[in-house]
Structures are given as C-alpha cells and as structure tokens.
Amino acid sequence: xxxxxxLEEFKRREEKAREIRRKHADWDFINKQPEPIKSALKxxxxxxxxxxxxxxxxxxxxxxxxIRRKANIPLVVV
Amino acid sequence: MxxxxxxxxxxxxxxxxxxDEIFKLFRTLIIPEIVLDEIRSSIARSYLYxxxxxxxxxxxxxxxxxxxxxxxxxxxxxxxxxxxRIDEPESYGLALALMLRLPFLTDNAxxxxxxxxxxxxxEAKVYDSLIVLKMLYKGKELITKVKEYSDETGxxxxxxxxxxxGIK
Numbered sequence: 001x002x003x004x005x006x007l008e009e010f011k012r013r014e015e016k017a018r019e020i021r022r023k024h025a026d027w028d029f030i031n032k033q034p035e036p037i038k039s040a041l042k043x044x045x046x047x048x049x050x051x052x053x054x055x056x057x058x059x060x061x062x063x064x065x066x067i068r069r070k071a072n073i074p075l076v077v078v
Numbered sequence: 079m080x081x082x083x084x085x086x087x088x089x090x091x092x093x094x095x096x097x098d099e100i101f102k103l104f105r106t107l108i109i110p111e112i113v114l115d116e117i118r119s120s121i122a123r124s125y126l127y128x129x130x131x132x133x134x135x136x137x138x139x140x141x142x143x144x145x146x147x148x149x150x151x152x153x154x155x156x157x158x159x160x161x162x163r164i165d166e167p168e169s170y171g172l173a174l175a176l177m178l179r180l181p182f183l184t185d186n187a188x189x190x191x192x193x194x195x196x197x198x199x200x201e202a203k204v205y206d207s208l209i210v211l212k213m214l215y216k217g218k219e220l221i222t223k224v225k226e227y228s229d230e231t232g233x234x235x236x237x238x239x240x241x242x243x244g245i246k
Contacts, residue, residue: 007160010191013236014162020234049186050086051116051165062118065089074234075090077185077206 010078014048017076021045026072033067040064041071048076080106082138082175084168084184085113087207090231091183092125096223099214101134104181110138110174113167138174147173151199155192164188176202183210185233208235212243220245 022045030041036057041064044053050068054061068075081104083091088109091097100107107129109117114137117126129135138144152169155161164172164186172189175182181203182189190204205213207227215223224245228234240246 006194007191009238010162010187013238016238017236020236049163049165051167052163054116055165060118061085061116062089062122065086066119069232072232074228074232075086075185076234076236077208077239078187078236 013078017048017078018046020076021048021073024072024074026070029071033071037064037067041067041073044068045073048078050075079180080104080108080136080178081181081183081205082108082110082171082178084171084182084186085109085116087183087185088113088117088126089119089122090185090233091207091210092119092122093231094227095230096214096226097125100210103210103213105134107135107183108138108174108178108180109135110144110167110171111140112170116167140170144170144174144177147177151176151192154196154198155188158195161191161195162186162188164192172199172202172204175204181205183207206239207231207233208239208243208245212245 025045030038040053040057040059043056044050050065051061054064117123148170151173155164168184168186172182183205185206193199193202193204211223211227
C-alpha cells in the first residue's frame with residue numbers, strides 16, 4: 001500500500017473513531033460539567049488526543065482520563 | 079528485555095485486571111521522568127508504587143541528549159501535514175526507546191505510523207495495547223482478553239485495527 005493510500009486510510013479510521021466517541025459519549029453528563037472540564041471532554045471527542053485535551057485545558061491527564069470514563073468516551077485505538 | 083512506556087498506556091493498562099501479565103514480555107517498564115507527573119490517577123499511582131516496590135519499574139531521568147533527539151522527532155513528525163501529531167512526552171519516550179533499542183508502548187497512532195514513513199524511525203518498535211495483548215494471548219483467549227481489556231479500561235480497538243492483527 002502506498003504512503004498516500006495508507007494515510008488516507010488512517011484519516012478514514014480517525015473519522016470513524018470520532019463518530020464512535022461522539023456516539024458513545026454521555027452528552028448529558030458532559031454538558032453538566034463545569035468549565036474547563038466540559039471543553040476538555042469535547043476536545044477529546046473531536047481529537048481523540050487525551051494529552052492534548054488535558055494540556056490545552058490545564059486538567060491533569062490522569063484526572064481527565066477518569067472523567068472520560070465517567071463520560072463514557074472510549075479511547076479508540078486506530 | 080525492558081520497554082519504554084507512555085503515560086496514557088500505563089494509566090489504562092494499570093486498570094486491566096491481568097495487568098501483571100505484561101511482565102511475561104518485559105522484565106521492567108521504563109517510565110520517562112517527563113511523563114511521571116501525568117500519572118496521577120489513584121489506580122495508576124498505586125500500581126506504580128507497587129511496581130517500584132517490586133523493582134519492576136524504572137524511571138528514566140530527563141537528559142539533554144534524549145531531549146535533542148525528541149525535539150528532532152517532534153519536529154519531523156509534526157511538520158508532516160499528513161501524519162497525526164505527536165505530543166512532547168510521547169516524542170521523548172519514542173526517542174528514548176529508539177536510543178535504547180527497546181520497544182515503545184503507546185496507544186497513540188502517531189509513533190506507529192511514523193515508523194512506517196520516516197526512514198530514520200524504521201528500526202523503532204512501537205507496540206499498542208492490542209499488539210501487547212496479542213503477544214500475551216492466542217486464539218479464543220485473545221478475543222476474550224481484548225474484550226475484557228476494553229471493558230476494564232474504556233479503550234476500544236477499531237474494526238480495521240482488529241483486522242490488521244488478524245483478530246476479527
């Protein structure tokens with residue numbers, strides 16, 4: 001498989017993973033969270049990047065990971 | 079053999095009931111000091127302390143030579159418009175693993191993909207949790223453990239990723 005095709009395939013997988021995160025997420029729980037937790041969870045759903053979501057919002061990564069589980073957001077390995 | 083481990087991988091793996099099985103593959107886990115602060119959840123911290131007591135974990139100090147290598151990787155991967163981005167601690171872990179010629183354990187796809195496309199990284203061994211599970215278990219037991227791992231950690235594997243490893 002060529003580099004372009006593989007990276008295209010990766011982008012497709014990422015999009016599917018984003019859909020899975022959006023679908024599984026407990027939006028009621030997310031929308032009830034105070035800032036910056038709410039934003040962190042939304043960033044996580046869109047990017048799938050726990051470290052990035054934690055860094056941007058200043059929430060410790062381990063803490064955000066625990067909240068992620070309560071919000072039912074899966075980490076999708078693509 | 080040891081393995082260098084990323085914070086996110088360690089945090090999630092520590093929630094897996096069969097977490098100790100990883101030591102059938104690796105004698106010790108090396109955690110870069112730079113990611114140590116990120117391991118704050120009570121389960122992951124307790125596990126870290128237990129492993130330290132058992133001398134099955136070591137902390138790699140932050141050193142300039144690895145930092146320089148990490149910066150090189152960080153720039154190389156993140157300057158690509160097509161590769162997924164890599165974060166700073168992760169590039170440090172990858173650089174350390176590359177320099178020590180040890181596997182790097184991470185669930186982020188960026189380092190795994192980068193080893194395919196960046197010639198300089200071809201020798202790096204990057205394993206995600208699915209590869210680790212596949213190294214530990216076979217056949218029906220593997221399918222069961224993958225499900226248990228997902229249930230216990232909230233990490234799921236894409237259909238394509240499962241197919242790639244011949245699991246689905």
